[in-house]
Amino acid sequence: MAHPSASPSPAPGTITDLLLDWREGNAEAMGRLVPILYQAMRQLAGRHLGRERVDHTLTPTALVHEAWLRLVDQTRVAVTDRVHFMALVSRTMRHILVDHARRRLAQKRRAPADALPPPSEPGDAWSLDLIAINDALDRLQTIDERMYRVVECRFFGGLTEEETGQVLGVTWRTVHRDWLKAKRWLELVLEE
Amino acid sequence: MEPAPDDPVFWREASRLYDLLVDLAPPEREAALLAATPDPALQQAVRRWLATGPSVRIPEICPLPPDGLELPGLLAPGTVIGAWRVTRLAGEGGMGLVYEAERADGSFERRVALKVMSGPANSRAILDRFLAERRILAGLEHPNIAQLLDAGLTAEGEPWFAMEYVDGAPIRDWCQRRRLDRRGIVRLFRQVTSAVAHAHRRLVIHRDLKPSNILIAADGTAKLLDFGIAELATAPGERRVAARMLTPAYASPEQREGGESTIASDVYSLGVVLHELLTGTRPEAARPPDPGPVGGDLAHILGRALEAEPARRYPSVEALDSDLSAWLDGLPVRARPDTWRYRTACFLRRHPVAVLASAAAVVALVTLTLVARAQATRARDEARRAEQVASFLVGLLELPYPFDSAETTVSMRAMLDAGRAQADSLIAAGNPPDPQILESLALGYSGLADFEQSAAVNRQALRLRQARGQSDSAQSISRLLIAAAEMLGGHEVQARATLLPAIEPVRRAYGPTSDRLAQFLVTLLNIERRLGNLARADSLGREALRIIAHNGNQARNALGHAHTQLGHVAMERGDWRTAEAEYRASLEARTGASRLEMGSSMANIALAVAEQGRHAEAARLLAEARGLKASLVDPGDPEMSDQLRQEARLAALTGDHRRASAMYRDALAHYAQRGSSPHWRTTPALVGLGQALVAAGDHAGAEPPLRAALDSVAQRIEGQSRLRAEARRALAEVLRRQRRTAAADSLERLAGEELALLRGY
Numbered sequence: 001m002a003h004p005s006a007s008p009s010p011a012p013g014t015i016t017d018l019l020l021d022w023r024e025g026n027a028e029a030m031g032r033l034v035p036i037l038y039q040a041m042r043q044l045a046g047r048h049l050g051r052e053r054v055d056h057t058l059t060p061t062a063l064v065h066e067a068w069l070r071l072v073d074q075t076r077v078a079v080t081d082r083v084h085f086m087a088l089v090s091r092t093m094r095h096i097l098v099d100h101a102r103r104r105l106a107q108k109r110r111a112p113a114d115a116l117p118p119p120s121e122p123g124d125a126w127s128l129d130l131i132a133i134n135d136a137l138d139r140l141q142t143i144d145e146r147m148y149r150v151v152e153c154r155f156f157g158g159l160t161e162e163e164t165g166q167v168l169g170v171t172w173r174t175v176h177r178d179w180l181k182a183k184r185w186l187e188l189v190l191e192e
Numbered sequence: 193m194e195p196a197p198d199d200p201v202f203w204r205e206a207s208r209l210y211d212l213l214v215d216l217a218p219p220e221r222e223a224a225l226l227a228a229t230p231d232p233a234l235q236q237a238v239r240r241w242l243a244t245g246p247s248v249r250i251p252e253i254c255p256l257p258p259d260g261l262e263l264p265g266l267l268a269p270g271t272v273i274g275a276w277r278v279t280r281l282a283g284e285g286g287m288g289l290v291y292e293a294e295r296a297d298g299s300f301e302r303r304v305a306l307k308v309m310s311g312p313a314n315s316r317a318i319l320d321r322f323l324a325e326r327r328i329l330a331g332l333e334h335p336n337i338a339q340l341l342d343a344g345l346t347a348e349g350e351p352w353f354a355m356e357y358v359d360g361a362p363i364r365d366w367c368q369r370r371r372l373d374r375r376g377i378v379r380l381f382r383q384v385t386s387a388v389a390h391a392h393r394r395l396v397i398h399r400d401l402k403p404s405n406i407l408i409a410a411d412g413t414a415k416l417l418d419f420g421i422a423e424l425a426t427a428p429g430e431r432r433v434a435a436r437m438l439t440p441a442y443a444s445p446e447q448r449e450g451g452e453s454t455i456a457s458d459v460y461s462l463g464v465v466l467h468e469l470l471t472g473t474r475p476e477a478a479r480p481p482d483p484g485p486v487g488g489d490l491a492h493i494l495g496r497a498l499e500a501e502p503a504r505r506y507p508s509v510e511a512l513d514s515d516l517s518a519w520l521d522g523l524p525v526r527a528r529p530d531t532w533r534y535r536t537a538c539f540l541r542r543h544p545v546a547v548l549a550s551a552a553a554v555v556a557l558v559t560l561t562l563v564a565r566a567q568a569t570r571a572r573d574e575a576r577r578a579e580q581v582a583s584f585l586v587g588l589l590e591l592p593y594p595f596d597s598a599e600t601t602v603s604m605r606a607m608l609d610a611g612r613a614q615a616d617s618l619i620a621a622g623n624p625p626d627p628q629i630l631e632s633l634a635l636g637y638s639g640l641a642d643f644e645q646s647a648a649v650n651r652q653a654l655r656l657r658q659a660r661g662q663s664d665s666a667q668s669i670s671r672l673l674i675a676a677a678e679m680l681g682g683h684e685v686q687a688r689a690t691l692l693p694a695i696e697p698v699r700r701a702y703g704p705t706s707d708r709l710a711q712f713l714v715t716l717l718n719i720e721r722r723l724g725n726l727a728r729a730d731s732l733g734r735e736a737l738r739i740i741a742h743n744g745n746q747a748r749n750a751l752g753h754a755h756t757q758l759g760h761v762a763m764e765r766g767d768w769r770t771a772e773a774e775y776r777a778s779l780e781a782r783t784g785a786s787r788l789e790m791g792s793s794m795a796n797i798a799l800a801v802a803e804q805g806r807h808a809e810a811a812r813l814l815a816e817a818r819g820l821k822a823s824l825v826d827p828g829d830p831e832m833s834d835q836l837r838q839e840a841r842l843a844a845l846t847g848d849h850r851r852a853s854a855m856y857r858d859a860l861a862h863y864a865q866r867g868s869s870p871h872w873r874t875t876p877a878l879v880g881l882g883q884a885l886v887a888a889g890d891h892a893g894a895e896p897p898l899r900a901a902l903d904s905v906a907q908r909i910e911g912q913s914r915l916r917a918e919a920r921r922a923l924a925e926v927l928r929r930q931r932r933t934a935a936a937d938s939l940e941r942l943a944g945e946e947l948a949l950l951r952g953y
Contacts (some may be wrong), residue, residue, distance in 0.1 A: 035283040049261035060254055097254065100261055104826070123259040133250065140198040142448075144207055150293055158253045181210060181241075183250050185203075188240055190250070 008175070015040065016073040022079055033088070040071050041092045061158025064089045080166075083159070087149075087167040092159025097156070098134045101127035138191045140182060147182040154179055202234065209238045209605075218242075234352055267308070271298045274344045276306055292357060303357040304341055307418075309350050314700060321641055332396060336387035338407075338415045358415040360407035367469050374490065377469050378516050383414035385462060391419055392455050392509055401461035402442040403468065424696040424789040441474055445500050456502035459512055463497030463505075470494075489519050544564035612649060627660075631673055643681030643870065650674040665701035668694035668712070676715060682870035684908060685724045707747035710739040714753045722872060725910030726761050726950070733758040745781075752781040752789060759796055763803075764914045765950050772800035788831070790821035795838045802842045810842050830873060833862040836876045844880065849888040873902045878904075878914050883922045891929045898923045919945040 015036055021029035027184060044067055048058050067089045068082055077085075104127045133155075141148040153159040153167055154175075161172040161179070168175070208230055211220045221242060225235055271278045276293040282305060283290040293306040330340050342354040363368070363384075367377055384406055388398060398405075398419055405417045444460035467475045470490070474499055493515045499505045506512040531662075612633055615625050630653035637646035654670035675691035678684075686867050695712055702708040719733035736754045738749050759774030779793035794817035802810035818835055840855035859877045863869035882898035885891070905916045920943040927936035 035281050038283075039281050045261055049256055058256055060256065093254075096261075097257070100257060121259060123257055126255065126257055130254070133254075138204075139198065139200075143203040147207075154252070155250075155254050177214075181214070182209075184241055185207075186250050188237075 015071045016076050019072060019077060019081060019085060023084070034092070037071070037088060038092050039094065041067060041089060044070065045093075045096055059158055060090075060156060063093065064157045064159070065072055083166040085165045086159055086163065087153050090153050090159060094152060094156040095132070097130055098170055101130045101134075101190055105131070132190055133186060136186050139189065140185065143185075144182075147178045147185075150175055150178040151182050151186070199445075202237070205229075206234055206237045206241060209234070209948070210241050212240065213242060216658040244462055246450060259320075267291055273306060273308075273346060274342055274354065275935070276304060277344070277597060278306060279303075302341075304354040305338070305352050305357045308346065308352045332391055332419055334387050334390040336383045336414050336416060337391065337419055338417045340419070355417065356415075358407045358409060358417065359489055360409040360415060361415075362404050363406040363408055363414065363465070364403040364469060366408040373519060374470060375465075378490075378520055380412070380414060381462075381466055381469065382513060382516055382520075384465075385516065387414070387416045388458055388462060389509040389513060397454065398458050398461075399447075400442075401458060401465060406465070416517065446502055448813060453483065454502065455508060456505050459497050459505045459509060460499075460502075462509065462512065463494055467494050467498065491516075493519060612645075614651075619656075624656050624659075627656040627670065630656065631670070634673060637677075642675045644868075647674055647677035647681055647683075647917060663701070664694075664697035668698050669703075672715060675719070678868060679715070679719050679722065682872060682908075684719050685910075688716070688719045690722070691719065695917055705739050705742050707740060707743050707750060709783070710747060711750045711753070713739070714750050714757065717754065717757050719870060721757055721761055721764075722908075724764075724909040724913045726764055729761050730756065733761065741849050748781050752778045752793070754778075755781060756793065756796065759800070763800065764912070766947065767912070767951075768800050768803040772797060772804070775800055787820050787823075791835075792831075794820070795835060799838055799841055802845045802949055807842065807846050810845075814839055828862065828865065830863065830866060830869065833859045834873065836862070837873075837880065840877075840884070844884050845889070849884045853881055853884035853888060853890075857882060871908065875904045876903050876915060879919045879922070881915040883918060886922045886925045891926045894922060897924050898926065912946050912950045914947070914950055917943040917950070920946075 015033065015042075018029045018033040018036065022033055040057055041063075045063060048063065064086050068085055079098055104123060124156060137148060137151055140151065153164040159167070161175040164175045164179075165172045209225065212228060213224055216224055218676075222239075222861075225238055229235060229238075267273070267278045267281075269278055269280055269831055277296040278291045278293045280292050281289060282292040289308055291306040291308070293304050295302055333339060338356040338358050340353055340355055343352065345351055360366075363380070366372075367380070370376070379561065388401070391398065396419060398416070400418060401416075407415050407417065409415060411640065441517055442461045442464045444457035446454075447457050464474055467473075475494070477625070493512070496504075496506055496515075497512055506515070614631065615630060618625050631650050634646045634649040634653065635843060637643070637649060650670060650673045654667060654674060657667050657670050671690050671694035675687040675694075678687035678690060695709075695716065698706075698709050698712050699864055711722065713732050713736040717729050717736065720732060721729035733754050736750065737758075740751050740754065745751055755774045755778035757777060759771045762768075762771035762774055775793055775796040779790060782789045794813050798810040798813035798817065801813065814835075818839075821831055836855055836859040840852045840859065843849075846854035856877050860874065860881065863874050863877070878897040878901035882894040882901065885894035885897075901919045902916065902923065905913055905919065909916060920939045924936040924939040924943065927939065928932075
């Protein structure tokens with residue numbers, strides 16, 4: 001069975017309102033913003049990456065920037081909110097990608113036991129790698145929250161060092177060092 | 193290469209060293225590293241961290257899926273799932289999407305949160321388990337738990353849950369926004385502990401407690417989300433994968449290592465959440481929480497909840513909650529009523545043949561933990577689990593009694609029944625729990641004096657051991673437990689049939705002079721003695737004592753039992769002096785060990801002493817025994833009715849037959865209140881009552897209890913029985929009064945012959 005098609009995009013106004021509310025310190029706005037953003041990002045990603053039309057030139061960076069342009073009413077928000085929005089989108093990207101990887105692997109496992117093992121596809125390796133990175137990232141969070149957030153912004157959102165620095169309130173140099181350090185650490189634990 | 197420890201504290205230290213060394217030239221790094229830490233594991237981790245050219249390369253930016261993004265089904269508004277119609281996407285959680293939904297048929301207005309797990313349930317067994325367990329979850333009704341209303345599988349086989357919709361803020365935001373002080377936070381938090389404790393009593397472990405799973409509604413009511421869902425959503429074989437889905441910041445050390453989720457891990461996660469609410473930061477794992485901002489008793493409470501070693505944490509959420517309550521009231525935390533400690537000590541020493549196990553609540557806790565463990569990954573090996581259980585129990589000894597309510601017995605039974613139902617559903621789903629879990633449940637039933645259930649559950653455990661192809665000696669433990677339950681349930685012949693095949697395997701596996709063998713012999717002795725086969729009982733007792741002495745009298749539990757049983761044999765023979773000596777030896781073996789069993793030995797000595805005419809001494813001993821027992825068991829415990837029966841015997845021996853008959857009646861009434869009591873408890877009371885009534889001149893009243901006693905004995909005794917002889921004598925008096933002299937004479941003669949045989953066997 002195919003799932004029914006997704007609901008229509010939320011109006012840019014909704015996301016903008018919630019973003020503004022959140023920036024003004026309303027924590028509940030964040031709670032409402034995340035699902036709407038998630039839904040919107042899935043549509044955006046699906047539009048570019050759906051089974052029939054894979055855009056191999058696409059990067060998370062492009063998706064995140066497109067989200068900013070499409071989902072937020074530029075006339076009402078300060079430019080400084082852009083990076084915070086993009087950081088949120090980075091996290092959403094992570095969820096969407098990990099979710100996709102998990103489903104993919106679960107469906108592989110669902111194949112009947114007496115059937116031939118399903119052929120290995122490039123997407124399998126991608127899924128396994130992504131889940132391994134995601135798990136290692138969860139571990140990293142318990143070691144150093146800032147390094148973890150740097151990876152989330154840079155790796156899943158394609159934010160630049162400057163943008164990431166603005167999100168976290170540190171200099172791009174710090175982001176640079178953190179990123180190098182975190183990347184090596186992830187490589188280290190993935191080697192095991 | 194050695195894998196680096198998966199320990200945040202280790203890595204935080206490594207991270208600090210990395211920063212220290214990264215700007216140095218590579219040749220200088222090594223010297224600085226050696227100077228900075230003596231720990232070779234740490235040195236190696238930092239070296240590798242700093243080294244260039246690892247074999248794994250992480251790209252700068254996450255690549256997108258190469259063969260397209262398959263969008264997991266987003267349900268459009270209007271989609272109907274089960275009885276629910278989706279209204280909107282409400283959020284996204286660790287395991288899937290959350291929708292807001294309403295009743296599809298519009299029959300009544302109810303908003304629900306509909307969670308759809310991503311990833312289909314991929315086998316029949318998971319499906320069965322899912323269906324079995326959702327009933328348990330649906331039974332979780334508590335004002336602070338968002339209730340599971342409905343569950344099922346989508347057409348694609350994805351599990352979905354309809355839960356009570358909670359409109360609220362995560363607890364952390366709520367506390368910050370309201371600027372709650374410590375007392376306010378603790379008060380709010382106790383709603384959470386109350387909910388978790390409720391679930392634990394129903395054998396449901398949350399596994400994923402974190403602030404975002406705890407919402408506070410506008411009126412200040414806390415609601416816990418996702419109870420037991422983490423557990424349900426995963427197949428047993430995938431538990432290690434599931435561990436990754438847990439939020440690592442709130443997961444206990446054992447969960448982070450991919451270990452089992454237990455009551456103790458929920459206690460830990462609660463500790464992390466409370467720490468974060470109170471201080472704004474999460475505690476550092478494996479390090480005592482910073483007492484600075486918290487201070488005093490509250491820091492102690494957090495420290496206890498956050499112990500790295502599960503066995504050292506609060507053994508239950510109730511225990512944590514009671515300390516929080518004490519803190520709010522300004523009372524000292526961690527009160528330790530003696531009663532509880534002794535009950536537990538008592539239970540421990542009785543294991544595995546828990547005859548009177550009044551520490552039923554302990555069993556309940558063990559059961560809970562073990563059942564939870566059964567569902568988690570299997571413990572690495574038997575030894576490790578045994579160790580865990582032992583340290584868990586030892587941890588309990590220092591804690592307040594968690595079930596201090598009049599409903600202990602009732603809730604205990606409900607808990608055991610729930611545990612059994614859960615074990616049954618696991619067995620039905622082809623994922624049987626560890627036999628030890630069933631044996632713990634069986635011990636719990638023994639504690640409630642429900643020996644029938646106990647034996648039935650133990651038999652189930654034996655079947656599991658057999659199905660797993662465990663050795664004869666592993667099966668023999670099951671047989672011992674079954675035999676003990678059967679014996680205590682009054683089925684001695686059956687008990688012997690169960691136990692006998694275990695004796696030789698134990699002799700072979702443990703050796704002819706092992707304490708383990710002695711333990712089996714003592715149980716067999718007990719059975720033979722009850723069947724009236726006194727010569728056999730006596731020789732079994734001698735053999736057991738030789739073995740125990742050979743091993744330096746270390747097996748004090750078995751030693752105490754052996755002397756007690758030999759004392760009983762001597763009492764049967766009418767050899768009061770030997771009986772007294774055996775009972776005194778038993779008391780000596782038990783001194784300092786089990787207070788309940790000491791009480792029972794004292795009462796035994798009292799009766800041997802009373803038979804020798806030393807009534808005042810007997811009365812003193814019985815009073816002391818009563819004091820000991822009363823401090824350890826509930827007034828309704830059969831142990832107290834046994835005590836009453838023994839006091840009645842003394843009253844009869846001192847000639848106060850009216851009082852004796854009243855006391856025997858009371859004891860019988862107490863036994864009856866417990867439902868069915870085994871004949872070995874009721875028959876002596878019936879005989880005593882009949883004798884007392886005869887002595888008091890109420891011959892008509894004496895006949896029914898005496899006949900009932902004789903019927904009961906006739907069905908069971910193979911050899912000789914003093915009780916039967918006494919009953920026959922008393923009944924002979926009744927018949928003589930009815931002028932049925934011939935029948936009376938014949939009974940009298942039978943009684944005399946039996947007593948002679950007993951004396952001279």
